[in-house]
Amino acid sequence: MSSTRWAxxxxWTFVAVTIGNYVWQIPYYMHFYAVRGRSPAPFSIMFLVTFAWFAVAAFLLYRRRRGGFTTMVSFxxxxxxxxxxHNLSGAFLAxxxxxxxxxxxxxxxxxxxxxxxxxxLVQLIRSRGDLVAGDPAATAGRGTGQVAAAAQPQQPVPTNRD
Known part of the structure; x- marks a missing residue:
């Protein structure tokens, strides 16, 4: 695994499916709402906010930047x-x-x-240790975020005794 990128x-399958899903919402919107002359305004705002959330999460996680793991897991x-x-509400297969x-x-x-x-999500949780190294936002539940540094063995201090 590269130290600067993770994918x-x-x-990549998730990114492709998610982008496809967001893009497909355009004909879906036109088919169900635009032809009736009404717009679900709150949903349009949530659509844009969640897309931005996804885009930021995907970029940060790919680049292994601070907050990438946490942002993607929350998304x-x-x-x-x-x-x-949605499926438990009765839409499953209907x-x-x-x-x-x-x-x-x-x-x-x-x-x-x-x-x-x-x-x-399961893969990210299993790979958490590799992905959050140096990411204090993802190690917030583990004290100061200095766990990895504190666990490293200390180098002996040279002395001038003969």
Missing amino acids: SKTY LALLTGFYIL DLPLSDPILFIASVLGYLNTIVGIVL
């Missing part, structure tokens, strides 16, 4: 929580009508986002 196949928790709640390709594709992307998001 697994799961990471994944929100994303998977949203889709799990939102896959073959007669409506726009809704069908949006739903498939949502299911893929959920599955790949959970896999990436």
